[in-house]
Amino acid sequence: MRIRFACCLLALLGVLAVSAIASTPADTLVVGVVEEVTTMDPAIDYTFGSGPFFRAAYERLVTFNTTSGKIEPQLALSWDVSDDGQFYTFHLRKGVTFHDGAAFNAAAVKTAYDRVMTINEGPAWMLTSYVASIDVLDDTTIRFTMKTYPFVPFLRVLSSYWGMCIASPTAITQNAGDDMGKAFFRNHIVGTGPYKLVEWVEGQQMVFERFDGYWGGWTGDHVKRIVLRKILDTTTMALLLESGDLDIAYGIPLDELTSLNGKPGVVVGVHDTFTTNMIAMNTTKGPLADVRVRRALSYSFDYASAMEVFAGYTTPLIGQIPGGMPGHDDSLPHYVFDLDVAKQLLAEAGYANGLTLEYTWVTEEPEGRRVGVLWQDTLRKIGVDLKVTEVTVAGHWDRVSNIATMPDLANYRWGIDYPDPSSVLVPLYHGDNAPPAGYNLSRFADPRVNAVLDASGKEPDETKRLQLLAEAQSLLLTGASNIWITAVPVTVCMRSNVQGYVFEPAAFSSFNFYDIYKK
């Protein structure tokens, strides 16, 4: 009896074993992602979770090449900009079809972008702030008339995948309903991209299959299917990658990488993004209204030790513009850790006997806690008592958007909207962009900075523009509105047979699926 039972149990386990071990098929790429997907509508989504599927299935007029820093054609083959910067005319690629068979042409671009601007949610401001009208000149030519011009970064704005993905005009008109197609596009993707969505099991996975009609063709090495699996627990994700159940694991925290380092068949990748981590200092009230105190704090921050928080995978940020973006310059002056200078500056400002400051960090950005605790320790040596407070994302926004509740110091991250330095400097440091209008949390308002930033947005000459950006960064350093910590690294770990992946700091949560294949 017992033996029979044991045999049955063994047989059952055997059956289970067969169904449990499923290393991924050769023509399928299985990617583990942590981010939540709540809508796939390009007119609404404004989250990092959309990177993977937007790039698999949708395309834009132009893309940003990280290596060259240049704008490259995607659905637009070429473009002309009028001398005054008022008109952008795009000559479109021919022979492109959408997943539903609709033809891609100038009218399609207009329909898609008009929809984004009419819905006017989330990312729409990137069009509505700059574009007065979009006109179809002929089947393959479309013209954007600008509201305010010149606005030099406009092509880079168009390379963002938020709001700029072009959806099928047939799908837009047929599913308009009474909500402009929001219900339809929440669950459906109808783009021109290399892969089309075949299944979305909410909260679990998305399955894409190769779109046979893709204009790029299918010669060369590509995968047939892409599966995006949502894995919330990153420890589990690492296990799945190790066992070969995932080809790519995105977003395993830095301090959990030790379990993967040196594992056979696993390649650990850590990359600096264009997202930066900073501490905003409240320049409007209290001791931090005095620039000497802000400078003292800038000298009191141990930049090198703070990198331990990022498991040593990154380096301190020089200037305000992250590395790899035009305008970033490693030779710019920057603050260094020097407690004597800090102490002296505090004494000059009348705080020789010390002071108490509140520092907040956001639950979802855990590096903020460790940065705060490390700093708290250092600050104690110069008589500054740092109160470290945790806030949720919602609580953070509540506090920083109101001048009365804004803490002395707020740790935060800023991810760019489009790959241009203006997407860092203008929302964070232009005087017009204090919350809720923008993200200038420190309410830093220096007319010279404003003037230089305004000028840099209008300067078509790249060399002159870079000079203006360098000037802006020096001025910001003097104003010491923030403590600039680092560019936030992300992890993209993969099986060693995955080839062709190129990391893009501007679109770090996405993948160049069309170029990825398995050996």
Place this chain on the structure above:
Amino acid sequence: MARYIVKRLALLTITLLGVLTLTFFVSHVVPGDPARLAAGVRAKPEQVEALRTRLGLDRPLWQQYGRYIAGVVRGDLGESIRTRRPVSADLAEYFPATVELTVFAMILCLLVGIPLGILSAVKRESVIDHVSRVASTAAVSMPTFWLGLLLQLLFFRWLQILPATGRLGFYLSPPTRMTGLYALDSLLSGNWTALGDSLVHLILPGAALAASSIAVITRMTRSSLLEILSLDYVRTARSKGLAEKAVILKHALRNALLPSLTVIGLQVGVLLAGAVLIEVVFSWPGIGLYAVQSITFVDFQAILGVTLITAIVYSGANLIVDVLYGVIDPRIHY
């Protein structure tokens, strides 16, 4: 009995109203501007205001409350600002996954907990009793998420016999949707591959979730059975010459199960609460996961929806337990 149930259901309505009212006002005290979060922190102020008006968040709190309760009465739970669709659609999507996990865990509890409790009581101070005591203590004191990770490490990573996450392997599509319970749906549609796969996916999260409840039920069954076994009527039964099996299963167990039943009813709540952690560890797309995300997003309507459905299940389970008392113990009349 029928009158009793009707009375209880009427009371339940009042309880639910109370729960909703409390949750409504408490969740509105929590810091955070839902319109701002829904529009995105980079949205322009006018976009935020437009969204606030559309969602009715610009009205006074009492008006929002009135509108919400009126909606609930009509069966409209409002729209989630995070997922941008009716909360009822979200619950229909995510709740079945939790139900499946909880029911599976409950079945494990009953199948393991009660027999193990009986065995420990009958073979008191035997090896099996000691082992079950140690195992119970360990299961109760171990954090659920940690046990989940341990099980993954053992059965997925080392033994490689059970999957670690999700409800189905990525190579399978969910079965035709009828109840939303994958195992049941695949059984009903005769999709045997999906049935096997979904059951296999249930084992680890189900076991991790059930562990502490199994322990509680085992200990409860053991102690109440021991108490009953020392009573006079059991001695009488034995002295009548009844087989020990009949004495225990027919005479003693029925009475011993009463306290266990109360515990089992309470465990429904424990399992639902534990599901939150287990769902995160096993990427199980259930209501726990949905609740966690809704709370971070100050998604009021979604939080209220989850609260409502959890309250209904919890009170429902208690009602069923009370009715079962009457069935098991003829002295109890309603």
